[in-house]
Amino acid sequence: MKKHLYALLVIGLIMSSCTTAEIPLEEDPDPILTTITYTADVKPVIDNNCVTCHGAVNPNAGLSLTTYLQVKNAAENGNLIARMNNALNPMPPAGILPAQTRAIIDKWRDDGFLEN
Ligand code: HEC
Structure with missing residues (x-):
């Protein structure tokens, strides 16, 4: 019985050390079923969330995110x-934005960075 608990503990430690900061575990957004486009969804x-700092004029980090090509290239x-x-x-x-919002950008990539 003790051995069993120890094994569970080890498995737990391994699993927790494998999680990255990238995807918070508690968030599991509903899958997006529609095709994502820049104009309708990403823009x-x-x-x-971004253009106050990444506008067309003097953008932060030199990164303007005001056109399809700029956002596509950055993504x-x-x-x-x-x-x-x-x-x-x-x-x-x-x-960090809500998981559902970030999922829109991920799905846009999966769908091939469509404009319209
Ligand atoms: C309050 C201002 C602000 C907002 C809002 C903002 N950014 Fe930034 N962004 C910055 C600053 C300042 C930097 C440069 C410092 C850094 O990389 O952390 C930066 C850097 C970046 C970089 C890295 C650029 C590079 O060349 O490595 C990316 C990509 C980026 N932002 C994307 C975004 C996106 C996408 C959004 C919206 C979802 C956003 N930013 C919103 C201020 C902002």
């Missing part, structure tokens, strides 16, 4: 998705 998220070739999901150093800096 509103970016406009509401495809840059750090946009990683930073939005980085619990320790998130974008926006004020706090």
Whole structure:
């Protein structure tokens, strides 16, 4: 019996050491069933959460997120998705966005970064 508990403890330790800061475990958003596009879904998220700092003029980190190509490039070739999901150093800096909001960007990537 004691051995059994010890094994459970070890398994628990291994599992907890494997979790990353990227995806908080308690959040499990409902899967998005529709196809995600920039114009309908992604642009509103970016406009509401990013363009105050990443606007067209003098953007923070030199990163403007005001057009389809800019956002696509940052998501495809840059750090946009990683930073939005980085619990320790998130974008926006004020706090990581809800899992359901971040899932929109992840699904946009899975759907192929469509514009419309
Ligand atoms: C309050 C201002 C502010 C907001 C809002 C904000 N950012 Fe940032 N962002 C910054 C600053 C300052 C930096 C540079 C410092 C750093 O990397 O932490 C930065 C850096 C970044 C970088 C890294 C750029 C690089 O070249 O490595 C990405 C990607 C990014 N932001 C994306 C976003 C996204 C996406 C949003 C919205 C979901 C967002 N940011 C919202 C201020 C902001």
